[in-house]
Amino acid sequence: xxxxxxxxxxxxxxxxxxxEAAREELLDFQGSGVSVMETSHRSKEYDxxxxxxxxxxxxxxxxxxxxxxxxxxxGASLQFAMVPMNLLGPDASADYLLTGSWSQKAIKEAxxxxxxxxxxxxxxxxxxxxxxxxxxxxxxxxxxxCHITSNNTxxxxxxxxxxxxxxxxxxxxxxxxxxxxxxxxxxxGIIYAGAQKNLGPAGLxxxxxxxxxxxxxxxxxxxxxxxNTHADKNSLFNTPPxxxxxxxxxxxxxxxxxxGIEAMxxxxxxxxxxxxxxxxxxxxxxxxxxALEDRSQxxxxxxxxxxxxxxxxxxxxxxxxFLGIKGHRSVGGIRVxxxxxxxxxxxxxxxxxxxxxxxxxx
Ligand code: PMP
Numbered sequence: 001x002x003x004x005x006x007x008x009x010x011x012x013x014x015x016x017x018x019x020e021a022a023r024e025e026l027l028d029f030q031g032s033g034v035s036v037m038e039t040s041h042r043s044k045e046y047d048x049x050x051x052x053x054x055x056x057x058x059x060x061x062x063x064x065x066x067x068x069x070x071x072x073x074x075g076a077s078l079q080f081a082m083v084p085m086n087l088l089g090p091d092a093s094a095d096y097l098l099t100g101s102w103s104q105k106a107i108k109e110a111x112x113x114x115x116x117x118x119x120x121x122x123x124x125x126x127x128x129x130x131x132x133x134x135x136x137x138x139x140x141x142x143x144x145x146c147h148i149t150s151n152n153t154x155x156x157x158x159x160x161x162x163x164x165x166x167x168x169x170x171x172x173x174x175x176x177x178x179x180x181x182x183x184x185x186x187x188x189g190i191i192y193a194g195a196q197k198n199l200g201p202a203g204l205x206x207x208x209x210x211x212x213x214x215x216x217x218x219x220x221x222x223x224x225x226x227x228n229t230h231a232d233k234n235s236l237f238n239t240p241p242x243x244x245x246x247x248x249x250x251x252x253x254x255x256x257x258x259x260g261i262e263a264m265x266x267x268x269x270x271x272x273x274x275x276x277x278x279x280x281x282x283x284x285x286x287x288x289x290x291a292l293e294d295r296s297q298x299x300x301x302x303x304x305x306x307x308x309x310x311x312x313x314x315x316x317x318x319x320x321x322f323l324g325i326k327g328h329r330s331v332g333g334i335r336v337x338x339x340x341x342x343x344x345x346x347x348x349x350x351x352x353x354x355x356x357x358x359x360x361x362x
Contacts, residue, residue: 005346008324009153009299010176010197013341017257018200018250037243041236049246050236056252057206060261061178063185068214070207070227071235071245076102076175076194079205080109083147083171083190086217086227088114092144094171095119097137097163100128100152101330102173110147119146127331128155131294134163143168145189151177153197154328156301156335157294162187169213177298178206179255180340181265189213197298198339200248203241255340264340271338271347272297278351285358303333310334313357320353 006013029036032045039046054069063069072078083106088094093115096107099122110116119139120132139146146165151158153176162170162183169189178193185191189210196202209227223229229237255264276295279286279302288295288302304310310333314326327333338347 002321004321004323005342005349006323007336007338007342007350009328009335009337010194011202012197012324012337012339014200014247015251015254015341018247018254018341021250022247036246039242041239041242046242049242049249050234050240053245053249053252054235056249056256057208060252060255061185061208062182063208066211067185068209068211068231070209070230071240072205072207072230073203073241074205075202076173076192076205077105079173079192079207080106081113082207082225082227083145083192084110084113084116085221085225087144087171087190087213088116089144089218090114093117093140093142095140095143095146095165095168097132097146097148098123098128099131099149099157099159100155101328102153102175103147103149106147106149106173117143119143128152128157129289129294130291131157131159132163137163139163139165139168141166141168145169145171147171147173150174151180151296151298153299153337154331154335155290156288156296156299157290158296158298160293169210176337176339177296179261179264180268180298182261195244195248197337198251198341200251201244203244204248206248251341267344268297268338268340271342271344272300274347274351275300275336275338275354278354282354282358282362285362286354298337298339300336300338301327301331301333307332309361312361316357317353322350322353 026035030045057069095117097120098118107116120137122128122130122132146168150172170187171190172188174191175194176197179198191208193206195204214228214231217227279288286302304313317325325334325336327335
């Protein structure tokens with residue numbers, strides 16, 4: 001069996017150990033005589049997986065008891081709508097910091113529901129190559145919340161530290177960098193992430209809501225769209241995507257076994273430095289135009305001198321075993337997504353490939 005070096009942006013690589021553990025018990029989960037996929041979501045076996053998954057998220061992220069972890073369907077995209085549905089009243093307004101395509105989508109949904117102000121916008125000629133500085137934020141102190149996209153998966157930028165919004169709770173779309181680095185969750189009222197990058201397979205959004213925010217949520221929403229439904233029922237109001245949650249459990253246990261978020265962060269920094277270092281040392285053969293301090297540690301984007309050369313890079317890369325390195329269709333170029341499960345050894349191979357490609361084509 002030949003497994004490729006998987007650099008897709010999402011769904012993305014999963015830790016080999018998590019896949020192997022799942023394979024091991026695929027047909028008979030913990031002596032239950034059935035697969036975890038086939039067991040009732042009300043069974044004792046599933047219940048343990050479900051609750052352990054929730055406590056692992058809290059433990060790994062250092063969340064206090066004032067946070068509830070919800071396991072929801074509809075991906076991160078449904079959260080673009082659920083956040084304003086739950087938090088925006090008729091007289092309220094929310095701030096959005098526009099740093100890329102995913103923030104744009106979040107704003108579009110918020111505007112369907114209520115008033116969304118753009119409190120910063122780093123777009124220039126259709127692209128986003130930086131993160132706003134604190135002084136560039138036009139914050140409304142009365143905003144119901146301030147929404148940020150912590151890592152811009154398509155443009156390859158990342159909030160390396162989070163903005164100060166005073167008493168206004170931050171809402172963070174952390175789909176592409178959750179569990180990749182340590183941060184203080186205190187300013188966040190809500191953190192949400194689609195699972196299919198750093199957490200597990202697709203089919204789940206992990207949504208972390210502070211309890212004081214839950215108390216303020218709008219009433220009268222359709223049952224499934226209300227955070228309080230899921231908080232009251234421990235995300236078991238209806239049938240959850242149990243197999244996805246089971247896989248997330250395996251991934252979280254893997255993160256814990258590797259030393260938790262601190263260990264992930266250390267390795268993520270090394271991996272990012274290796275690739276950015278190769279780009280910066282290439283005499284313009286590879287180019288990354290992101291402001292240095294805003295470079296993403298998860299999605300490294302770069303260009304070659306011509307689109308033809310980029311096509312060759314992707315084709316030769318695939319032939320050498322590197323999958324998913326083509327940039328997002330909306331921006332072109334190259335994107336190497338280095339999530340937690342992408343190993344340091346594999347990234348060293350990417351760098352060796354980049355150097356070899358440059359030597360042959362430079
Ligand atoms: N936000 C970000 C930052 C993303 O990268 C993505 C998916 N790539 C989404 C939201 C949308 O996630 P989903 O497909 O789970 O709705």
